[in-house]
Amino acid sequence: MRELQIGRVYRHFKGDYYLVEGVANDSETGAPFVIYRKLYGDGGLWLRPLEMFLSKVDQEKYPDCPQEYRFELQEIPSKAGH
Known part of the structure; x- marks a missing residue:
């Protein structure tokens, strides 16, 4: 199972x-x-249950979804250079 990161931003597969x-x-x-x-x-x-948060997108229900997981961690660079 993937590891959840507290204090980080995630993108839901719907955007x-x-x-x-x-x-x-x-x-x-x-x-x-x-x-x-x-x-x-x-x-x-x-x-949301942790298991569901970290689960994969149901590709049968959402066949056109390009995202693999329901929520994916985002790497957001610092504008201040930190």
């Missing part, structure tokens, strides 16, 4: 960008969930 805020565990099952923030609109917080 929007999200900032991963952290990981929380379900109080009943202990299952890990990714907490992430929309980088558009109201900047709302969202929650």
